[in-house]
Structure formats: C-alpha cells, structure tokens
Amino acid sequence: MTTQVKEYPTERLKCWNEAKNLRRKYYEDYLNAHEKGGLRWCGGAWSFSAIPAGLGEDVYCLTGEPYGATIAFFKDFAAQCHDAVEAAGFPRTLCAYMRNYWGSVLLDKYILADGTVVDGYPEADFIWQDHICCSHAKWYQIVNWLEKKRGKKVPMYSVDVSVGYTTDHLEDYKVNYIVQQLNDGIEWMKKVTGRTYNDKLLCDAVWNEIKSTSLWAEICTLNQAVPAPLDEKTMYSLYVMGTLIKHRPECVAFYEMLRDEVKDRVRRGIASTPHERFRVITDTQPPWAFLKIFREMQKYGAVSVGSLYTFGLIGMWEYKPDGTFVPRQIPPKKPQTREEALRMIVEWTLYKPEWAHFTVPEVKTQMMASIVKQWKVNAVLLHYNRGCEGLSVHIAENRFGLIKAGIPVFPFEGNMGDEREFDFAGTLSRLTAFFESMGLKKLKE
Amino acid sequence: MITAGIDVGARYAKVVLLDDGKVLAKGKGLVGFDVLKSASEVFENALKTSGLSRNDIRGFVATGMGRDAVHLKPPINAEQIVSVVVADAAGAFHVIPTVKTVIDVGSEEGRGIKVEEGKVRDFVINERCAAGAGTFIEAMARALEVRVEDMGPLALKATKAIPMNAQCCVFAESEVVTLIHSKVAKEDISKAIHDAMAGRIASMILRVGVEKDVVLIGGVALNPGFLPPLKKELRTDIIVPESPDFVGALGAALIASKHKE
Numbered sequence: 011m012t013t014q015v016k017e018y019p020t021e022r023l024k025c026w027n028e029a030k031n032l033r034r035k036y037y038e039d040y041l042n043a044h045e046k047g048g049l050r051w052c053g054g055a056w057s058f059s060a061i062p063a064g065l066g067e068d069v070y071c072l073t074g075e076p077y078g079a080t081i082a083f084f085k086d087f088a089a090q091c092h093d094a095v096e097a098a099g100f101p102r103t104l105c106a107y108m109r110n111y112w113g114s115v116l117l118d119k120y121i122l123a124d125g126t127v128v129d130g131y132p133e134a135d136f137i138w139q140d141h142i143c144c145s146h147a148k149w150y151q152i153v154n155w156l157e158k159k160r161g162k163k164v165p166m167y168s169v170d171v172s173v174g175y176t177t178d179h180l181e182d183y184k185v186n187y188i189v190q191q192l193n194d195g196i197e198w199m200k201k202v203t204g205r206t207y208n209d210k211l212l213c214d215a216v217w218n219e220i221k222s223t224s225l226w227a228e229i230c231t232l233n234q235a236v237p238a239p240l241d242e243k244t245m246y247s248l249y250v251m252g253t254l255i256k257h258r259p260e261c262v263a264f265y266e267m268l269r270d271e272v273k274d275r276v277r278r279g280i281a282s283t284p285h286e287r288f289r290v291i292t293d294t295q296p297p298w299a300f301l302k303i304f305r306e307m308q309k310y311g312a313v314s315v316g317s318l319y320t321f322g323l324i325g326m327w328e329y330k331p332d333g334t335f336v337p338r339q340i341p342p343k344k345p346q347t348r349e350e351a352l353r354m355i356v357e358w359t360l361y362k363p364e365w366a367h368f369t370v371p372e373v374k375t376q377m378m379a380s381i382v383k384q385w386k387v388n389a390v391l392l393h394y395n396r397g398c399e400g401l402s403v404h405i406a407e408n409r410f411g412l413i414k415a416g417i418p419v420f421p422f423e424g425n426m427g428d429e430r431e432f433d434f435a436g437t438l439s440r441l442t443a444f445f446e447s448m449g450l451k452k453l454k455e
Numbered sequence: 456m457i458t459a460g461i462d463v464g465a466r467y468a469k470v471v472l473l474d475d476g477k478v479l480a481k482g483k484g485l486v487g488f489d490v491l492k493s494a495s496e497v498f499e500n501a502l503k504t505s506g507l508s509r510n511d512i513r514g515f516v517a518t519g520m521g522r523d524a525v526h527l528k529p530p531i532n533a534e535q536i537v538s539v540v541v542a543d544a545a546g547a548f549h550v551i552p553t554v555k556t557v558i559d560v561g562s563e564e565g566r567g568i569k570v571e572e573g574k575v576r577d578f579v580i581n582e583r584c585a586a587g588a589g590t591f592i593e594a595m596a597r598a599l600e601v602r603v604e605d606m607g608p609l610a611l612k613a614t615k616a617i618p619m620n621a622q623c624c625v626f627a628e629s630e631v632v633t634l635i636h637s638k639v640a641k642e643d644i645s646k647a648i649h650d651a652m653a654g655r656i657a658s659m660i661l662r663v664g665v666e667k668d669v670v671l672i673g674g675v676a677l678n679p680g681f682l683p684p685l686k687k688e689l690r691t692d693i694i695v696p697e698s699p700d701f702v703g704a705l706g707a708a709l710i711a712s713k714h715k716e
Contacts, residue, residue: 413577439520440580443538447575 015311015453018237018281025267029247032264033123036254037080041120041132043070049203052134053150055253055323056142056362058169060355061192063215063257064207065199072134074149076253077121078107081114082298082427084125090117092428105145106397106427108152115156133157136202137166138195143368143400165202167195175365177373180357188356189349196348209348215257216351217344220326220358222256225265227325227337232272233315234385237281239272242292242314243304244282252324285453287311288445291381292391293408294319294367294401295426300434306441310450315385318378319401322363327377335380364401371404375411382417389418389448391441397425420444456715457507458514460707461494461533462542463521465563466589467674468494469701470501472512473708476549480505481701490524491531498531514711518542518703520563537710539703540568540578546706547670548573550696555666558685558693559703560656560675562589567660577663587655589675591624595648598631599641606645610680613646615639627651649680657688669693672702 023029043050048068053059055073062069081088091113096102098116100109114120118131137154141147150166157164169191173184200207226249233240240248248268255261274280285308292314297303304314321327326338338361345351366374378390390412395402405421412419422440425431457479462469463486470482482501487493502508509530517525517533518541525531539559547557548570557568565587569576581587596603617639619630627648634644669691675681676699686693696702 418577439538443540443575443578443580446538446541447544447578 015285015287017284018279018286020282020284021275021280023244023268023271025264025271026247028264028267029251030123032251032260033247033254037072037122040070040072041122041128043068044132049136049205050132050134051136051138052153053137053139054142054146056146056364057138057140058192058355058359059138059255060212060215060219060257060351061195062138062199064196064209064212065203065205066208067211071138071254072132073253074111075107076250077114078110078427079295079298080123081110081121082106082429083301084121085299085429087119087121087125087127088113088299088427088429090119092430102428102430103396105149105399106425108145108149110427111149112152112156115153115160118160133160133162134164136199137164137168138199139166140169140171142171145399167198169195173360174369175373176360177370180360184360185353185356188360189352192352192356193348209351212348213345213351214259216355218259218262219257219355220340222252222261222265223324223326223358224337224340225262225269226252227321227327229265229269229272230316230321230325231337232269232276235276236289236386237279237283237286238289238313238315239275239280239282240315241282241304242316242320243301245316245320246296246301249320249324256324283308283313285311286313288313288389288448288450289385289387290314290389290391291378291385291387292317292319292393293378293405294393294395295398296393297424297429297432298426299429300424300432303434303437303441306438307445309452309454310445311453312445312450314391315387316381318363318374318381321381322377325363326358326361327363328361329380333380335377335384367401368403371407372411374404375408375415378408378412379415379417382412382415389420389444392419392421393426394421394423395426396423396431397427418444418448456513456712457511458516458708458711458715459498459501459512460542460704460709460711461498461515461517461519461522461525461531462539462701462703462707463490463494463517463519463525464561464674464703465520467562467700468497468519468521469704470498471701471704471708472501472505472507473705473712476709476712478705479507481698481704483700486521490521491528494521494525495530514715516542516707516711516714518707535711535714537707539564540566540575540580542703542706542710543672544568544570544575544706545573545709546702546704547672547696549705549709550702551668551670551694553668554670554694556660556663556669558656558660558669558671559673560588560671560681561673562593564588565656565659567656567663569663569666579659579662581655581659587652587659589673589678591627591652592648592675592678592681594624594628595631595645598628598635599644601641601645606648607678607680609642610645610649611683613640613642615643615646616650617643617647619647619651645680646684649678650684653681653684653688657685660689665689665691667691671695672699674700676700
C-alpha cells in the first residue's frame with residue numbers, strides 16, 4: 011500500500027567532508043599533541059574553552075561529552091568500556107558519557123572519530139572543567155584519580171557555574187563570581203604548564219566562540235524553511251564542531267561555509283528528506299547507538315528539524331520584544347583586554363539556553379513551544395534519557411507544559427550512551443502508534 | 456462487506472470477522488513459536504465457524520505485537536497493519552461510544568489511551584517491566600501454585616489488604632515467596648498481587664489523565680480480581696465490555712471496513 015506525498019529534491023551537503031575532516035583532525039590532534047610539543051587538556055564541552063587558548067596555538071582539548079557520545083556510537087568499544095567501568099565498581103546508573111569516558115581511561119585505549127581504537131589513552135596535561143551538573147562535578151575528579159592510579163599526574167581546575175540561568179537581567183555578582191574564577195584559573199594554568207599567557211590569543215578565542223555559537227543559531231533558524239534543509243540526524247554531525255572547537259577559527263570558518271550552503275539550499279528548496287510532511291523536534295541527547303530511529307521516522311514522512319538541545323547546546327539565542335526566539339545579537343566589538351574578554355564570554359555563556367534544563371523548567375518549555383511555533387513543528391518527541399540526569403531533570407514537567415499548550419508529545423525511555431537501556435523494537439512500536447494516532451501512515455508498505 | 460481483524464498478541468491471537476459492523480465470528484488461540492502458523496489456525500477456525508472463505512473477506516487489518524508476522528503473508532494476507540493503540544481506540548469506541556479513556560491490559564503490555572470519537576488523543580504504554588501486565592499475574596500464580604484463572608476469584612475472597620511492591624516482577628515474586636513462608640493466606644496474597652498491579656497500571660493511566668467513560672479491555676479485563684482495586688485506585692467507575700479481549704481485533708476489522716469504504 012502506498013501513500014502518495016510530495017517529493018522534494020534532496021542533495022548531499024557539500025561541506026559534509028569538511029565536517030568529517032575537522033572531527034577526524036580534532037581527535038588526532040589531541041592524540042599527537044605531545045609529539046609536536048603541544049599541550050593537551052580535557053574537560054567538558056561546556057567548559058570555557060577559550061581560556062586555555064591563551065596558553066598558545068598548540069593547545070588541544072578533548073571534550074568529555076562528545077568523546078562519550080563517540081564511544082556510544084561504536085557499540086563494541088562502548089560495551090568494553092561499560093564492562094571496565096562496572097568491573098571497577100561504578101554503578102551503571104551514572105552518567106553514560108562519563109562512564110564511557112572512564113572506560114576508555116581504564117582500558118588505556120583511545121577511540122578516533124572513525125571508530126579506530128588505538129592503544130594508550132592520551133593523558134591530559136591538565137583538566138579544565140566546569141560544574142554544570144552533579145556528574146560534571148565528579149567526572150574529572152575520578153579521571154584525576156584514575157590517572158593517579160596509572161602513575162600520571164593530571165592537575166584539575168573546576169569552575170563553579172552554579173549562578174543559574176539568566177532570563178532577563180544579568181546581575182553583576184553572577185558575572186563577577188565566574189570572572190574571578192577564570193582569572194584565578196589563568197594563573198593556575200600558567201603555574202601547572204609553566205607557560206606564559208597571551209591575552210591576544212584569549213581575545214581571539216573568545217571572539218571566535220561568540221561568532222561560532224551565533225552562527226550555529228543562525229544556521230538552525232534557516233531550518234524554519236519548509237522543506238527543512240537539514241534534518242536533526244545530519245545536524246548532530248554539524249553542531250558537534252561547537253562542542254569540540256567552538257573557540258577556534260576553523261569552527262567559525264566551517265559554520266560560515268555551512269550557513270551559506272544552507273541558505274542556498276533554502277533558496278533552491280532542497281530538502282533533507284524527500285517526503286517531509288510531518289515535522290517533529292526531539293529533546294536532550296539521542297540514543298547515539300540507535301540513530302537509525304530517525305530513518306524509521308522518515309518512512310512516515312516525519313522529519314526531526316532539530317531540538318532545543320541541538321539548537322541551544324551550542325547556539326546562543328534570545329527573545330525579541332515581539333516574542334520571537336532568534337539568534338542572540340553578538341556584542342558590538344571584539345574584546346581587547348583580558349578583563350573585557352573574560353566578562354564578555356561569561357555574560358555570553360550565561361544566556362546559553364541549555365542552562366534552563368537544569369534550573370527553570372517553565373523557561374525550557376517556553377523555548378520548546380517557541381521552536382514548535384516558529385519551526386512549524388507538529389509534535390515533540392521527549393527522550394527520558396536515563397544516561398543524563400542533568401538534561402533529563404524536569405522533562406516530565408516539560409511534557410505537561412507542552413500538552414497544556416496543545417502540542418502533541420511522544421515520550422520514550424532510553425539512554426544516550428548505554429545501548430543496554432534502549433529498547434529499539436519497543437520504542438519503534440510505540441513511535442509507530444504515535445504516528446498512526448497523528449493520522450500518518452507508512453509511505454510504502 | 457465482510458472484513459476481518461486480527462490481534463496477534465504476545466500470548467493469544469484473536470480474530471474478528473465483521474459484516475457491516477456486525478460480528479459474524481470470533482476466534483482465539485495461543486500464539487506459539489511459529490506466530491504465522493498459530494495465527495493462521497485461529498483465523499481458519501473462525502472462517503470455519505462462519506462458513507466463509509478467505510475470498511469472502513474484502514479487507515483484513517492486523518494489529519498486536521505480532522502483526523508483522525501476518526502482514527501480506529498467506530493464508531492470512533492482512534493488507535494493512537495498525538498499532539494496537541489505534542485499533543483499541545476504534546474498537547472501544549464501537550462497543551462503548553461514550554468512551555474517553557481506554558485501559559488495555561494484555562499479557563505483555565498495559566496501555567492507557569485517551570480517546571475522542573474513536574481517535575487517539577494521547578497514550579501511554581508500560582515500559583520494560585512486566586509488572587504492569589498479565590504476565591505478572593501468571594508468574595505470581597506459578598509461585599502460589601494455583602491456576603492463573605483462579606487468581607481473580609481467589610483475590611475476591613481475601614480478608615486482609617497487604618501492601619506489595621510491583622515495580623519489578625522478579626522482586627515481587629520474592630516478596631510473594633516471603634509471604635508464603637510467613638503463612639499468609641493465598642487469598643490475601645492474591646489480593647496483594649492484584650492491588651499492586653492495579654496501582655502500577657493506575658499510576659501509568661494518570662499520566663494521560665482519567666476521563667469518563669473509562670473502559671477496561673484486554674485479557675486481564677476477564678480477571679474479576681483486577682477490576683475492584685483498579686476502580687479504587689482510579690476512583691472511578693470502569694466499564695468492562697463483552698469480550699474485552701477481542702476489542703483490539705474488532706477495532707482492526709472496523710478499520711478494514713472503513714478503509715474499504
């Protein structure tokens with residue numbers, strides 16, 4: 011039985027290979043940093059990554075969450091990591107990214123972007139982390155401890171960002187609290203690395219980060235077009251640059267190239283999937299080992315055009331007076347001094363929409379409802395993600411809020427980084443029921 | 456026009472043959488390892504009862520977790536498949552047109568469905584643990600060494616209410632064993648099992664909300680021990696229609712009729 015629907019033209023992204031190369035290079039650069047006399051640091055993707063950039067052009071980072079997600083995608087290595095972590099006595103209820111990361115350290119193996127596993131986990135020269143959730147607070151403390159057990163000394167610095175999400179007015183005391191920690195952190199980095207600190211490099215990195223995160227929001231806005239030029243599965247491979255190298259000029263250049271290409275796709279009506287007729291958004295990290303669920307959705311003509319997570323983990327947004335959710339206006343000029351740079355990046359970062367996940371569920375619901383309206387979305391798929399306490403907190407409240415706003419919601423349970431906690435067949439069966447309840451039939455049976 | 460609906464569940468396959476909304480024949484049988492073979496036998500028996508042949512059937516829709524096994528596969532050759540949620544809504548609306556909330560408790564899954572004029576508005580399905588499904592009662596019946604069909608009547612004879620965990624089927628079984636060792640009466644244990652399951656189903660149903668009329672369907676609706684605690688938990692009257700275990704298959708047959716119109 012076939013349901014006839016309009017067919018849109020599709021095209022492979024021209025900058026796809028560039029995205030792959032950047033990601034490949036990122037993991038290789040970290041691995042080989044010491045051979046070139048460079049420095050390695052590790053920490054979360056939410057870390058103020060522009061700050062270590064002042065130590066030199068040869069400073070490479072490994073951000074924990076994307077690394078945990080990469081491991082999750084390659085199921086065999088993920089299974090080895092889970093075994094290693096559980097054998098070491100850690101419970102499987104902890105953050106799945108964190109467990110994957112620890113598994114890699116425990117196994118003394120490192121995985122590259124293409125799934126190649128190399129012997130020898132490359133220890134960092136220092137840890138530069140921030141405390142965004144209960145797991146992030148402990149993540150690198152354990153890494154530090156595991157490295158110590160391997161005879162490596164990896165000093166750690168953590169920034170407390172518990173001042174909360176900023177909705178309207180950003181109070182000075184919040185900014186000062188974090189700026190002071192970053193100032194102290196710079197002195198600490200100089201001490202533990204023995205390097206001098208270059209404020210010009212810091213200013214460049216801060217400006218790059220502001221431009222990257224604004225550009226990503228601009229790219230996401232282009233997905234308001236029907237048909238959507240990008241689907242969320244593709245966006246995962248693109249937003250990731252902002253979780254790896256948001257402070258680097260390569261990231262700015264890539265997002266500028268991507269923005270221009272996506273604009274061109276919109277102009278020419280190029281779709282991400284040929285039979286778009288039902289638009290959804292998701293929430294929180296997907297179950298990385300089961301991205302094929304997005305392909306299953308396409309069989310119903312359903313396409314995920316993004317999520318607050320995909321848009322807001324990296325993209326920076328704000329509300330205009332007319333209530334529209336738009337990319338955040340970047341500051342009028344590049345910072346010139348250390349103090350200017352630190353204040354600018356702290357103020358910019360505190361508006362990150364993803365903070366709302368942790369502290370203000372009603373604001374998160376409001377932002378999701380705005381996306382539904384502006385991106386012409388038909389339904390929301392909520393991932394009750396057992397692998398991430400931080401971003402799963404309040405999801406049930408978001409569900410109620412969205413339903414109250416008249417938005418159809420499909421919740422499903424899973425785990426972003428541990429495939430043992432995702433029931434693909436069961437989820438697919440429920441998703442099928444949801445699509446049928448929305449009046450959709452498979453395009454081909 | 457004659458249409459057929461088959462609900463291939465985890466434990467039983469149910470078939471309904473329909474002629475312009477009137478049930479011509481029904482059939483039910485256990486689903487074995489060979490799902491297509493078992494479902495086909497149920498279907499052939501229903502055909503035999505009605506005196507019809509496959510060629511008389513103008514539309515055939517399959518539902519249930521085993522629906523793919525009979526989709527476009529002879530002798531059933533169901534032309535279309537629909538999810539249980541959609542079939543339940545259609546079937547429940549047909550038998551109780553005032554229905555707003557459908558509770559379907561089968562052997563493998565429990566479901567809550569908000570319904571508007573036979574269409575699904577929202578739904579919820581139990582995840583992962585069988586503690587919210589008929590299998591739970593089966594497992595507990597084994598522990599109590601009674602037949603599963605005796606569990607409900609046994610619960611109705613209870614004199615005490617004993618709280619029991621139903622978050623996990625395995626842990627619940629060890630709790631039952633403890634109660635047995637404590638010389639608690641089988642009647643009271645059976646009631647505790649039904650109460651626990653009703654509590655679990657009710658908490659799930661409350662996620663979509665309870666709006667009258669509330670209809671209970673599925674194989675577990677045949678269990679007299681389950682209805683009283685469920686009513687108590689949800690604080691509402693609950694209607695159990697005739698042949699509640701066939702409502703999904705009926706819905707599938709109705710969808711087949713509509714599709715052919």
